[in-house]
Amino acid sequence: MGHSRDIPADLTRNQGLVLGALTGSGAPLSAYDILDQLRSEGLRAPLQIYRALDKLVERGLAHRLESLNAFVACTDAHCHRKGLIAFAICESCGKVDEFADTVIEERLAAWAGSTGFTVGRTTMEIRGRCAACLGA
Amino acid sequence: MGHSRDIPADLTRNQGLVLGALTGSGAPLSAYDILDQLRSEGLRAPLQIYRALDKLVERGLAHRLESLNAFVACTDAHCHRKGLIAFAICESCGKVDEFADTVIEERLAAWAGSTGFTVGRTTMEIRGRCAACLGA
């Protein structure tokens, strides 16, 4: 029961539209990219997009890529992941790969423990070229 | 011979001023923060700051914090570090700690090897609270 690409039923109209734009794109979209796509649906102001994005990110349905000022839909089927997620961003085709590594998380925790730093949110973004683009 | 805080002699005036502003600050500064500080020195336009920052970052004398749209001076005395640097940013006092972890780098390399992704630049930024701020 349930499969990947489920879209929660309790999204508002704006949230659903924004998430749809993200999942329909093969690459990250800026808030203004999304807005342009959704003008035909009646959306007009950046805030409408940003508010929807805030909720989506809060629920783990989308992620913000700090190094791009852009957003992607979460690719994890059941987006309940807690903790560190790393994003590999292909600078050639724009595709974003999402992965988690518990060892990295442990190393981070170890560093935090040794310095007394309390870790909140952490972002890890790798820029480079994906296998497919290297082939070409 | 030589001590930490060396400022390379071959910086241009603008680059020196910008680096000075960064080293004199206990927290990250945005390009516009820097500009405001340097108006008294005759700088007027954002581009003057961005151009200097580009060079400083290129040489490893400063770092860009993607999650803040801001910049810090490199705290490493001899800033020739290659590879991954992680930044721990205290959301209370703004202080930024810089560290490197070879194990993390290895894990990243392993992931890259297994997927065929070619790693370029990678950014890792941890938001949280430093030990000093937790004490208070």
Add this chain to the structure above:
DNA sequence: GCCGCGGCGTTATGCTATAACGTAATCAAA
């Protein structure tokens, strides 16, 4: 000389994000 290059200064513009206001729908407690 003269040319290429890098840095500089300026104006204008574009992209990213939020403030501040009022409205409407929902829901639970009184």
Add this chain to the structure above:
DNA sequence: TTTGATTACGTTATAGCATAACGCCGCGGC
């Protein structure tokens, strides 16, 4: 059923971050 809290919405205006495009200048090599 009124009340009040909460949450989303729509709009206008503004703030904050970054770069395009132009021309000038100074310097080193040829």
